[in-house]
Amino acid sequence: xxxxxxxxxxxQVARLGTVSxxxxxxxxxxxxxxxxxxxxxxxxxxxxxxxHARGYTPTEAGLDLLRVAQTTDDQFSQLVGRLKGxxxxxxxxxxxxxxxxxxxxxxxxxxEFQQMHPDLVIRYLTxxxxxxxxxxxxxxxxxxxxxxxxxxxxxxxxxGQRLALYASRDYVERHGMLQxxxxxxxxxxxxxxxxxxxxxxERWLRATIPAENIVFRCxxxxxxxxxxxxxxxxxxxxxxxxxxxxxxxxxxxxxxxxSGKIWLVTxxxxxxxxxxxxxxxxxxxxxxxxxx
Numbered sequence: 001x002x003x004x005x006x007x008x009x010x011x012q013v014a015r016l017g018t019v020s021x022x023x024x025x026x027x028x029x030x031x032x033x034x035x036x037x038x039x040x041x042x043x044x045x046x047x048x049x050x051x052h053a054r055g056y057t058p059t060e061a062g063l064d065l066l067r068v069a070q071t072t073d074d075q076f077s078q079l080v081g082r083l084k085g086x087x088x089x090x091x092x093x094x095x096x097x098x099x100x101x102x103x104x105x106x107x108x109x110x111x112e113f114q115q116m117h118p119d120l121v122i123r124y125l126t127x128x129x130x131x132x133x134x135x136x137x138x139x140x141x142x143x144x145x146x147x148x149x150x151x152x153x154x155x156x157x158x159x160g161q162r163l164a165l166y167a168s169r170d171y172v173e174r175h176g177m178l179q180x181x182x183x184x185x186x187x188x189x190x191x192x193x194x195x196x197x198x199x200x201x202e203r204w205l206r207a208t209i210p211a212e213n214i215v216f217r218c219x220x221x222x223x224x225x226x227x228x229x230x231x232x233x234x235x236x237x238x239x240x241x242x243x244x245x246x247x248x249x250x251x252x253x254x255x256x257x258x259s260g261k262i263w264l265v266t267x268x269x270x271x272x273x274x275x276x277x278x279x280x281x282x283x284x285x286x287x288x289x290x291x292x
């Protein structure tokens with residue numbers, strides 16, 4: 001195919017199902033997307049999509065193109081990620097990903113590392129999605145829970161993640177202190193909106209109290225922590241975050257079955273580059289001062 005732009009456009013339309021979605025991802029006008037689709041269909045002499053009011057549905061030929069373009073796009077992304085990590089300079093982009101709940105500790109560490117290397121551009125990506133290191137989506141990932149088992153990743157134990165139940169001082173003034181586990185049915189709680197979460201502390205909470213006591217549910221940890229600070233209820237916060245929050249009151253001490261481990265994950269192709277090694281060494285040293 002002599003025009004990769006048209007193939008890439010068709011791939012994004014097939015993947016997302018709409019012209020507007022493809023235009024946003026590609027950073028082009030929707031008219032450009034339509035023009036590319038019309039051009040590639042005319043060149044190939046086949047219909048790649050069925051047009052309808054809800055968007056574009058790929059035909060059998062469109063699905064064939066989607067599979068080939070997916071492989072090609074992944075290979076390009078992997079190549080770019082490897083090239084960005086090459087060289088001895090600690091410069092260019094450093095892409096780090098973690099759960100959003102780690103931001104209070106990681107953001108200052110990343111800032112300090114960038115001050116040591118002023119030519120470095122930091123991209124700090126947070127959220128529950130597992131970024132694909134094998135396709136160059138990140139240089140370093142910090143992941144919680146069981147040790148990651150993806151092939152070709154270098155996995156190192158990093159820090160423990162200990163949590164306790166906290167509430168705001170305002171909540172305590174209105175509802176009183178939590179008087180042990182038996183008193184939990186008399187209190188209000190903040191928890192994840194995902195009832196199937198694998199987080200051990202969230203599973204413990206749902207098994208311990210009635211569902212109606214969870215009165216504030218959030219889709220991510222940052223929102224949950226803000227709700228706890230605002231007085232919505234009692235919820236789990238890591239010791240390292242609570243250490244910098246004098247407005248929080250510990251309502252129940254940490255338990256071993258709430259705890260987890262954070263893992264440092266890098267891809268084998270980038271693990272030994274100077275940029276990644278420099279950051280990993282720095283982060284391990286920096287973490288020695290974190291509350292455990």
